[in-house]
Amino acid sequence: MTLVLEQVLNGLQLGVMLFLLAAGLTLVFGVMGVINLAHGSLYMVGAYAAAIVAAKTGSAVLSVLAGLGAAAVIGMIVELGVLRRLYARDHLDQVLATFALILIFNETTTLLFGRKPLFVSVPKMLEGSVELMPGFTYPIYRLAVIGVGLLVAVGLYVLINRTRIGMLVRAGATHRQMVRALGVDIRMIFTLVFGLGALLAGLAGLMAGPILSVQVGMGEQILILTFVVVVIGGIGSVRGALLGALIVGLVDTLLRAFLPGLLRQVMQGPDADALAAGVSSMGVYLLMALVLLVRPRGLFPAHA
Amino acid sequence: MTLRTALTGVTAGLALALAASTASAQAxxxxxxxxxLSGPGGYIGExxxxxxxxxxxxxxxxxVPVEVIVEDDALKPGQGKQIAEKFMKNxxxxxxTGIVFSNVASAVVPDVVDGGAMYVSPNAAPSNFAGKECHKNYFVVSWQNDSLHESAGQNATNxxxxxxxxxxxxxPAGKDALTGFKRFFKGEIAGEIYTKLxxxxxxxxxxxIRAANPDVVFQFHPGGLGITFLRQYQQAGLKDKIPMVVAAPSLDATTVSAVGDAADGINASSHWNTDFDNPANKEFMAAWNKSFNRVPTYYASQSYDTALAIGAALKGTGGKVDVDALGAAMRKADFQSVRGKFKFGPNQHPVQDWFAVKAxxxxxxxxxxxxxxxxxxxxGDAYAAQCKL
Incomplete structure (x- = not known):
């Protein structure tokens, strides 16, 4: 029983990380109509900035600020310098340009910081594990990641559905020309939305630092899953991104955790292991195919 | 058509220039x-x-004067093949030499040896080239993939x-790893998991792992994967409860510096370590520390040995680049390896000692x-008997 609970928490934690990335990606995609492959690079920027500041100063607060700031600022520079020229162009041009950005970011990071993965320690106050139930302990850091992710989800909901800026973002997504005709500076809105997306990617990156390996190319590893989340959730919908991310996180974790055991009851050991490894790595993609079959626009399409 | 003519002209010109350069004796x-060199595995290539x-x-x-030309395969077998073709034809x-990953080696090595050139591996050595498909122009200076994990299995038994x-x-290399470990581990297997790359x-x-409560965990996760694994192993509170035995790729110098305390106490097995007490290794470590500000990984030592092996072969032929003569000279392994003892087995893969090391x-x-x-x-390795050279 505690094993199931632990795996559910693990799934939630993976889902929350995916949500932070997917939220930015889906907003940029839905609001601005841009496919941004370089979103994973902003995640890497956040992780590197936080890791380097943490190593130099030893302060967790400064490193969080550095990670968020670096990702948001670089995100906005990318929007102003590159993406702004691509809004009117074909999706293929956008894919090419943002793929080029991935290569540029990776090579620049290699030149500046070398190829060795960086060491990041867990902040002192989040070290260790906590006993949630008798005989069931869970790392505090992972609980904190889940907490931060859920807070961000609530914050985004309020921002988009309850504020003037959020209203303009929603309006800009559906009737870009109309919003412009009303005298709103839609370009500035776009820059802000992109900056927000980058900020969230940076947040995911800096939180991933102590759990994963901070290295060149780390963004591309998680980007594919993030796209799966966006497609399942429905392009442009933050609500969809949250639900999609939690579903993907849980399905991926639970399949890996329990499929081998289940299969072993009906098959020979080695065969069961091989089949389980295969099916669990296909799991989220099968899920995506199913969702696309039943609801081609995702679970919560933004513009129904 | 004009473009094609122009290209032909350029190619012919290059070929002429090349012929001229190979003709001169001093080249x-x-x-x-x-x-x-690029991507998460880049530090290995470096x-x-x-x-x-x-x-x-x-x-x-x-x-013998040599010139080394370096190209990045970006961990793409296709790109590796193209570079090899360019190297040989142009x-x-x-x-x-130089390939890090088995999947790239599997694509490139057959092209090289069939094209009449020789390949000397400083790292990857998939099992298929060690047995029936061994080739007189193919040498491995590092190890056969399985041996790494066989030594880990024996270490866990010891x-x-x-x-x-x-x-x-x-x-494939993950499956080789578990097969190799099981070949030499005498105990019982409490659980076996294939993770995703x-x-x-x-x-x-x-x-x-916690639910199965084993005596020991063996894991093979090279590069960044291993860093992530070790860090999460510590954070899950398993590090102090269940000891870990790994092979060299899961505990190289880079991994250790990236995970810090999470590596403390891990048992590994390796064919080389920075502290080996032999003159060749001391010379290597001194030269390395003079040039670079980092601890060398075992990949660096293997590549250094590979260069020495090629040097010995060149010395043997007096600098003549005749692949058959080079192969005959290389088989003698007439060089001082940083590992101490070193010789080639019947399939031109190493026969060497394996050591227990600990972080x-x-x-x-x-x-x-x-x-x-x-x-x-x-x-040696389990496949040498199948090789008929």
Whole structure:
């Protein structure tokens, strides 16, 4: 029983990380109509900035600020310098340009910081594990990641559905020309939305630092899953991104955790292991195919 | 049509220039080094490149002037093939080396040996080229893939563990790893998991390990995967409960510096370590520390040995680049390996000793890899018998 609970928490934690990335990606995609492959690079920027500041100063607060700031600022520079020229162009041009950005970011990071993965320690106050139930302990850091992710989800909901800026973002997504005709500076809105997306990617990156390996190319590893989340959730919908991310996180974790055991009851050991490894790595993609079959626009399409 | 004519003209011109350059007696022998420099595995290629170049003294290997041409395969088998083709056809290179990953090697090596050039591996050595498909122009200076993990299996047996939980990524080298470990581990297997090559979260596996409660965990996760795995193993509170035995790729110097305390106390097995007490290794370490500000990985040592082996072969032929003569000279392995003892087995893969090493905290508070003792003596590989050369 505690094993199931632990795996559910693990799934939630993976889902929350995916949500932070997917939220930015889906907003940029839905609001601005841009496919941004370089979103994973902003995640890497956040992780590197936080890791380097943490190593130099030893302060967790400064490193969080550095990670968020670096990702948001670089995100906005990318929007102003590159993406702004691509809004009117074909999706293929956008894919090419943002793929080029991935290569540029990776090579620049290699030149500046070398190829060795960086060491990041867990902040002192989040070290260790906590006993949630008798005989069931869970790392505090992972609980904190889940907490931060859920807070961000609530914050985004309020921002988009309850504020003037959020209203303009929603309006800009559906009737870009109309919003412009009303005298709103839609370009500035776009820059802000992109900056927000980058900020969230940076947040995911800096939180991933102590759990994963901070290295060149780390963004591309998680980007594919993030796209799966966006497609399942429905392009442009933050609500969809949250639900999609939690579903993907849980399905991926639970399949890996329990499929081998289940299969072993009906098959020979080695065969069961091989089949389980295969099916669990296909799991989220099968899920995506199913969702696309039943609801081609995702679970919560933004513009129904 | 005009473009094609122009291209033909340029190619012909280049070929002429090339013919002219190979004709001159003083021209250095070209060596093509294909390795992985970009992406998460990039640090391995960097050490292979730097280790190789470190062995070249005043532009010479074995007294023969050489020129090393380095290209990045980006861990793409197709890209590796293209580079090899360019090296052989355009640059007239006869000696190739450098590949890090088995999947790239599997694509490139057959092209090289069939094209009449020789390939000397500083790292990857998949099982299919060690047995029936061995080739007279193919040498391996590192190890055969399985041997790494056989030594880990023997190490776990020697340390007295009875019940092991084993994990590796779901790809050919991962399967070789678990097969190799099981071949030499005498105890019982409590659980066996294939992870994903692009996996970033191992929490599900940690929970299963805790539930199975084994004596020991064996895992093979090279590069960034291993860093992630070790860190999460510590965070899950397993590090102090269940000891870990790994092979060299899961505990190289880079991994240790990236995970810090999470590596403390891990048992590994390796064919080389920084602290080996032999003149060749002392010379290597001194030269390395003079040039670079980082601890060399075992990849660097293998590549250094590879350069020495090529140097010995060149010396044997007096600098003549004749692949058959080079092969005959290389088979003698007439060089001082940084590992101490080294010779080639019947399939031109190494026969060498394997050592138990352990990550321990030194006097300066930093974790270092320390040599503990011999695990296997004069160990070859399981496939040599199938090779008819």
């Amino acid at each position: 250095p022998v070209k060596i093509g080094l294909i390795t992985t 050490d292979i490149r730097d280790g190789f170049k470190l062995a070249i003294k005043d532009g010479k290997l074995g007294g 640059d007239g290179i006869k000696i190739l 340390l007295g563990y009875k019940k092991a939980f084993i994990l590796a990524p779901n790809y 692009d996996q970033t979260d191992f929490a599900a596996e940690m929970a299963q 321990e905290k030194g006097a300066d508070g930093k974790i270092a890899i320390v040599t503990k003792g011999v695990i296997l003596k004069d160990h």
